[in-house]
Amino acid sequence: MTDLIDELAPSGITYKPLGELCTVFNGYAFKSDQFNSEGIGLPLIRIRDVNTGLSDTFFSGEYDARWLVEPGDILIGMDGDFRANRWKHSRALLNQRVCRLQDFSEELLPAFAFYQIQGELDRIQSSIGSSTVKHLSSRELERTPVPVPPVEVQREIVRILDQFTELEVELEAELEARRRQYYHYQTVVFSLSDQAPYVPLGDVISGLRTGLNPRQNFRLNTPDARNYYITVRELGGFDVVPTAKTDRVNDDALATIQNRSRLKAGDVLFSGTGTIGRTALVPDGEIGWNVKEGVYVLTPVPDKISARFLIHLLRTPSNRERIMAAADGSTVASVSMASLRNISIPLPELSVQAHIVAVLDKFEALVNGLNVGLPAELAARRKQYEYYRDKLLTFEEAPA
Incomplete structure (x- = not known):
């Protein structure tokens, strides 16, 4: 990667405000009396859904097409723990305090912007201070300086980081399968309590x-x-x-x-x-x-x-x-x-409780344990990904 940058940008990389490279588009305050959990209407992306990439809240009222989110759109939650995600599912609606990056210039690949903004959000979060709930404004995002290396460099960085995220997706899918198995065993084992x-x-x-x-x-x-x-x-x-x-x-x-x-x-x-x-x-x-x-x-x-x-x-x-x-x-x-x-x-009797605990503790360690099992492996991969992401996305800035 260093050789490619030296070849294509020998004088360093130019940084520009994010707002000059794309549009930060804010969501809309949809009326909560038209929310439902029965799947009527379109999914509504709220702050909590940015992390999970899924929504279990639907909006059944009228809406403007401006707030439609398409698969692949880059979304950012603006409160709490700021997170960026690429929406992977069907069309949905963009709720308030969630923004979308859109209308990218030819200088900046959307996939590269996604990886870059992840690291920037971590830095913004740590700089905001000590309020109990942290808030991010679209103006702060627009002012955030991001590097704009040659498109060929951006494309190669995206290729490398995509490999890390694909491995994470595979581990997350396996972990979800184990969680479903765990929930099944919860039901089976607690059937021992049916007569209690x-x-x-x-x-x-x-x-x-x-x-x-x-x-x-x-x-x-x-x-x-x-x-x-x-x-x-x-x-x-x-x-x-x-x-x-x-x-x-x-x-x-x-x-x-x-x-x-x-x-x-x-x-x-x-x-x-x-x-x-x-x-x-x-x-x-x-x-x-x-x-x-x-x-x-x-x-x-x-x-x-x-x-x-x-x-x-x-x-x-x-x-x-x-x-x-x-x-x-x-x-x-x-x-x-x-x-x-x-x-x-x-x-149930304490002896039955002890048996249930012994069985479920084994699944707990596999599915949710921080030091063993799939969560530990996934955490290690994420740490590795963040290390290489920050390393790949740190550039020597070109002289003004």
Whole structure:
């Protein structure tokens, strides 16, 4: 690649604002009273759908063709964790706070722009600061400088990076197949609980608490902040998984949150707001984190239910449906503590619980384990891809 660049651009690569090379087109605020999940109308691409590349929300009303998204379009989510994706499915509609890159100049290949903007979004995200929810404007995107190497160089870089992404797609497909198998075994194994009595969740826990939001209580990411502020994003099934983007709090704030959450080893964490149903287990030993409001802290009664069994139980499709049926909220879905306490769950003997946990833990490690199985391999491939992407997309800038 270096030889090709030296041959075609010996003086370096010119950088231009993205807005001079393509149009940043914003989505539209479609009326939510015409949303549905029954497949009526066209799929509606919301921020959460940019990451997954799929939408389970449909819009049945009238629309302008300007907001139609076609397969291959480059989409960017403008709130939260900024992400770019290429839409791979049928036509869909572009909702608000999602933008599309379009009308590319001949200087910039759309496929090259997609890989370049991925890295730029990471840099923009880290530079924005410490607000709880980060927002990106189309003007910021338009001002973002991107390199414009010769088209032949762009084409070769795309060819190399496509090989990495194709391997990721294969691993993701295999992982999805294993997840479907896991869900099947969840149903089969939990059939052992069919003859068990059903009790309200509140009967098998001795406490149900939540964390604390900053508001007037504390500030996030102060200079002395060294403890993680855990939200739904960091709940990884059985583990709490902070990232470089996880907000932090100082020791005083940690103590303030602890006064409300009273975290201790063996507690079960459950997200009751937003993305409902994410879970984690509070581990033994000292922890350097605490949770936000809306992450519920459940303390199992050990002679009635094991913590790992409770987590597996909360994650089964049938119980997730019960919990979602109890949720309310038009903008942000939420299940109240009182509603969660009243959810009916099967309660087999502790020996049966232990057997179910032993079987499902093996599948959990294969499908969701961070250090083993397919997730670990996929994470390694993504890290490798990001390394080569950044290396290939870093150029010596031409003199002004």
